[in-house]
Structure formats: structure tokens, C-alpha cells
Amino acid sequence: MEKELWKYLKSAKKPIVLYGMGNGADKIISVLQSFGIEFKGIFASDEFVRDKEFHGFKVTTYSKLKEKFGDMIVLLCFGSSRPEVIENVKKISYEQELYAPEVPVIGKGLFTEEYFCSHKTEFEAVYERLADEKSKETFLNIINYKFSGNIKYLFDCQVNPDEPYESFLKLSSKESFLDLGAYTGDTVSDFIGRATSYEKIIAVEPDIKTFKKLKKNTENYKNITLVNKCISDFCGKGNFSMLSGRNSVICENGTQTEFITVDEILNKSPISFIKMDVEGEEVAAIMGAKNTIKLHKPKMSVSCYHRTDDLLSIPKAVFGINNDYKLYIRHFPHLLGWDTNYYFL
DSSP, X not given: OOOOHHHHHHHOOSOEEEEOOSHHHHHHHHHHHHTTOOOOEEEOOGGGOTTOEETTEXXXXXXXXXXXXXXXXXXXXXXXXXXXXXXXHHHHHHHSEEEOOOOOSSSSXXXXXXXXXXXXXXXXXXXXXXXXXXXXXXXXXXXXXXXXOOTHHHHHHBOOTTHHHHHTOOOOTTEEEEEESOTTSHHHHHHHHHOXXXXXXXXXXXXXXXHHHHHHHTTTOSSEEEEXXXXXXXXXXXXXXXXXXXXXXXXXXXXXXXXXXXXXHHTTOOOSEEEEOOTTOHHHHXXXXXXXXXXXXXXXXXXXXXXXXXXXXXXXXXXXXXXXXXXXXXXXXXXXXXXXXXXXX
């Protein structure tokens, strides 16, 4: 395994600069400060510079920082799946040392050497449960990426989103689909495009503005039920930040929202396929689906990149309910290490 990124940066001689602004950069700056690591500048893509300041630095361009420092260490501070953005990141990585630090999307804790070593037996247990060689290769690459921040590990294991369906995730003509974190309907549309036919779709999305878009985008689909509630392991009221997309999370100062479980939604009726992408609440969603997982053993696609412990806590939760599943993992093209999913079959 490579050297932990934060330890490497602590001893680095080259100037460290940040690529990107916003929430991701805030988190990375906080970690750098906690380790006593200095950075010397911030740059953005040319169209985003516009005389901005961020954390006391004037935001500039890559070319200007390159002219100033020559050789640098670049830390990527935002995520994207857009091909043109990924290509630009690759170009910079050919000229400079470039890393994409792993900081959790939700929650605290870093994927450090100490964390890995203290959970090594658990990682080995998950590795042994993986059902194919591609999953084992992906699992090791994702761990190495999280540890080192080296994006080559993501490129080495990424697959096209069609690959899981071609390899192991076979859809029948009688699927029933539960979409947890339906967003604006993109995954509902993807499911319909892949299933030759289906019996029903239930799409759950808590954010009010996003739910309106979901409703509009799915109004012509047959046998679909939309649920404007937050999925969790309890039914009742709780607080949820209505900020749309990845920024929508459960938090103390959010809007009071109705929470519901998978078991309550389905009321013992069978479902064949569940997708979970619920911004770090995947384990809670699994625990709220105990009866469904025990009784019906649905196929499940579960995002596993939001929290530091997702690679361990998600399989532990599922296998604790039903130990008969086969486990796969795949990573789709994305920087940072997002769009990584477990599949339980």
C-alpha cells in the first residue's frame, strides 16, 4: 500500500496548491490545517476565476500558478463526472503531482493508516465475500485511492455504467423497482431504459424542489408512485436540509420533514430491485428495510462513497439481516471517488 497522503504532504518540499473552491475545498483546507500543512495558492478553471477570493487567497488560473511555482503538488477539491473536466484534470496530472484527497461527503473521520490498520480484519472479511475478480480488483483500488489520493487507482478500476447489467445484474420482464434518492428521475429513466417491462416503480425523494422536478419528469411513466419523504430507519418527523442534490442531508437545523422506512412503504409486499443513494444514510435505509430484506431478498444497488466507513458498515448491515447475498462492487467514471456502488444479489 502507498504512503498515506496526509503524511506525504506533511513532508513535501514542493508548494501545495488547491484546484477548486466550495464545500470540498473547505473540508480539505480544514484537514490540511489540522495536520499543520500549508498551501500556497488556489486556482480554478478559467471561466470560474473572475477576481474571486477564497480563504484569503486570490483565485487565479493554473497557468499563472505554474508560471509562479513551476513544479507543484495539486490537490483536486471538487468532484465531477463530466468527461471534459476529467480530461482537463488528466492534462494537469501529466505536468504536476496531482492528488484527489479523500474526505467524507458526510460525517467525520479520515481514511488514514491508523483507520485502515485498526479495521484490517474487517476489510479482509469483505474482500473474501466479493463474488468476482473485478469486484476484488475494484475494492483494492478504491482502498488504495482513499489512502493515497492517487487518481490512477480510480482510472484503473472504472467501468461503464452498463457493465454491471451485462455482468451480473440481470433484469427480468417482471421487475418492481424502489428508487431511494430518486432525485429528478434520472435513475428511474435509466431503469425503464434497461428493463424490457416492469410491474411497478416507487420513487422516493425528500427534497421539495427536486421532488417537483421528479414529478414533472416522470408524469408519463406508467405504474409509478412518488413519495415525498425522507428514507431512514424510523417513521416520524425529523430535520432535513432542503438544498437539493448532494447538499441535501439530515441535520439538526434543517426543515421538519416526514421520515419513513422501506418496510413501511412496502407493507410486506415484495420488491425485486432497490437502489439506495441517500447521501450517507444508506445504513439507516438498510436497517429500515429489515423485513423486506429478510422476506424477499431484493437485488440492491447501494452507494458506498459518502462516509469513511461505508465500505465496511454497509456489508455488515446487509449481511447482519440476510447472509445469503452475493456481493459485488463497481466504480463508474468520476473524480473524486464518488459513483462507487455495492451490489447485493
